[in-house]
Each structure stands twice: as structure tokens, then as C-alpha cells.
Amino acid sequence: MSQKVSLIRGDGIGPEIVDATLSVLDALGVDLEWEEVRAGSAAFEDLGTPLPEETLLSIGRNEVALKGPLETPVGTGFRSINVAIRKHFDMYANVRPAQVLPGVETRYSDVDMVTVRENTEGAYSGIEHTIPPNRAAAESIILCTRWASERIVRYAFDYARRVGRDKVTLVHKANILKETNGLFLEVGQSIAREYDDIEFEDLIVDNMCMQMVMRPERFDVIVTTNLFGDILSDIAAGLIGGLGLTPGANIGANASMFEAVHGTAPDIAGEGIANPTALMRAAAMMLEHLDYNDEAQQLEVALNTVLKEGEHVTGDLGGSATTSEFAKAVVGALR
Numbered sequence: 001m002s003q004k005v006s007l008i009r010g011d012g013i014g015p016e017i018v019d020a021t022l023s024v025l026d027a028l029g030v031d032l033e034w035e036e037v038r039a040g041s042a043a044f045e046d047l048g049t050p051l052p053e054e055t056l057l058s059i060g061r062n063e064v065a066l067k068g069p070l071e072t073p074v075g076t077g078f079r080s081i082n083v084a085i086r087k088h089f090d091m092y093a094n095v096r097p098a099q100v101l102p103g104v105e106t107r108y109s110d111v112d113m114v115t116v117r118e119n120t121e122g123a124y125s126g127i128e129h130t131i132p133p134n135r136a137a138a139e140s141i142i143l144c145t146r147w148a149s150e151r152i153v154r155y156a157f158d159y160a161r162r163v164g165r166d167k168v169t170l171v172h173k174a175n176i177l178k179e180t181n182g183l184f185l186e187v188g189q190s191i192a193r194e195y196d197d198i199e200f201e202d203l204i205v206d207n208m209c210m211q212m213v214m215r216p217e218r219f220d221v222i223v224t225t226n227l228f229g230d231i232l233s234d235i236a237a238g239l240i241g242g243l244g245l246t247p248g249a250n251i252g253a254n255a256s257m258f259e260a261v262h263g264t265a266p267d268i269a270g271e272g273i274a275n276p277t278a279l280m281r282a283a284a285m286m287l288e289h290l291d292y293n294d295e296a297q298q299l300e301v302a303l304n305t306v307l308k309e310g311e312h313v314t315g316d317l318g319g320s321a322t323t324s325e326f327a328k329a330v331v332g333a334l335r
């Protein structure tokens, strides 16, 4: 029986990179059935809501989704639909691997880290308001529960064990945010004692930023809060050659969603020049999640072959290929 997957094409470059990714999945011959649903700005314009009920029902039914990036209005307008979907399905672990890929020029040759970001609370809890008159002040609440902290730290350690990684670095700001980040750190230190086969350290986030650009090779699995994970994973993407390369998985107990780390790239949307690698790698993570391990491996190998040859890469990697030319090259490289 074919596996049904909810598909959200998304905004900006979303439809372009989704088309490219679907062409490669199609060539791989995986027995997937796409259930296309809408979300984001395009859905808002056409349907009057950025997150139609049908989209949530579809993800709930299929328990797995592949998603293009979604636009979020800055400062005003509707709240992030990405955050809303992750919270609705309690997709608590945002897993973002960043490793140097063959043929991609970077400042560093030895980066291979995975950010595991708490995805449901912290500074992104959505508990915020302004204080009158005239928005004289504004408050956002950082929420940190022992339960969610335990769950994400345990996920990071179990993930490290499962994929054969040796070290977990917990990143926090417990020197200043003594209550919320203090609790996150305390939980992390206590759970670390249960995993004596995995090295553990904790770092304050400002030091972490410096260490990541000075000695990125010393990091393996990073576990951190929602806001810090959002930022640190973009730094990690920069270390390996940019946002066009970095995938992300949102893992939950009942549903999981796979996407690129990057956004809608409005500056290049519609030009057909976006790099689809990040979404293709997210699709490989999805295949692994669905136990299509061979196909996931084939996709990674084909991607690496095209990146290494360097003849059909997109502008962000110094090439001149279009999104669809890149996808054709990946299809050609599938064994």
C-alpha cells in the first residue's frame, strides 16, 4: 500500500523547490501518494485563512508532511504558520543537520553537527501582548516546562546514540535567564547522567556563537531552546555553504513534518534559480523516517555526486544552473 504524505508547496520559492524535489522522488520510484493542501500567504489570499482546517486534518490523517517554506508577515499580521503547525501536532523536536558537503566551498572543512531545537515553547510560546496607551510597552513570556525540557534533552541523547554520535552540547543563557534557562540546564545536567556513553557539556549561548565560528569541528549534537535553536541552526547553515543546503525535520509523537531550514527567499522567488538541495535533503530525512532507508541513501548519494561535480549547481553555490536543471542532474545521478 502506498504511503500518503501531506504536501504543502508553500510561498515564494516554495513551489519551485517542491517541484524539483517531487521530480527526484518520482524518479526514485518510492511508493508515495501526495495529498496536496494549502497554507501560508498564498492560502490566506485565496481562502481567507493561512491555515485551513483541511490542512490540519490531512497532516493528522497522514502523520507525515513535506512542506515548502511559508511566509510570515514581520511585526504585524498572522502568526507564523510554521510555528502553529509544529505546536498543533506537538512536533517537539526540530532536527537540523549541517555537514560540509562534497564540492561545496566553505571556510571550514570539518563541520558535522546536528541542532536539536525544542520546538514547542520557550520564547516562541506565543504568549505576548502590548500595553496601552499606544503600544507603550510589550511583553512576551518565555515558557519553560520541566516536562518539555526533559523530552527534548532525552530526544537529543537518544538521537546521538541511534546515529552513533559521541557528544551532546546543551546551549543556554542560564547566567541571565536564571529561572527558564536555569531549569533547562538543570534538567539537561540531570538527564546527561543517565547517558554515560555520551560526552556532555553546556555552553552559554554567546560563547557558543563564538565557538561555532572559531572551532565548529568540536560540535556534534547541540540541544537548545526554541529561540537559540532557530538562530544557531542558521549559523550552522552558514558554516556549510548557506541556507540552500540545510534540511530540517519536525518530529512529533503523532505527526512529523519535513522542510528546508530556509524561508521563502522573496529576493529570488519566481526566477527559477533557487537551490532545492535543502528540501531534497529534508525529503531524504522523510524517507528515512518512513523506513525507505535505501532510497534515502540513494538520494543523498545522487545529490552529493551533482554537488561534487559542480557543473549543474545553482547560483548560491557559484554555478548557473536553474532549479530544474539541478533537479534533472540529480535524477540523472540516481543509480
Ligand SMILES: NC(=O)c1ccc[n+]([C@@H]2O[C@H](COP(=O)([O-])OP(=O)(O)OC[C@H]3O[C@@H](n4cnc5c(N)ncnc54)[C@H](O)[C@@H]3O)[C@@H](O)[C@H]2O)c1
Binding pocket: 013, 017, 068, 069, 070, 071, 072, 073, 082, 243, 244, 259, 260, 261, 262, 263, 264, 265, 266, 267, 268, 273, 274, 275, 276, 278, 316
Ligand atoms: N520554515 C519556514 O517556512 C521559514 C523559515 C525561515 C523563514 N521563513 C519566512 O521566509 C520569509 C523570508 O525570510 P528571510 O528573507 O529572512 O530568509 P530566507 O531564508 O527566505 O532568505 C535568506 C537569504 O537566503 C537566500 N536563500 C534562502 N533559501 C535559498 C535557496 N533555497 N536557494 C538559494 N538562496 C536561498 C535568500 O535568497 C536570501 O538571500 C519570511 O516571511 C520568514 O518568516 C519561513
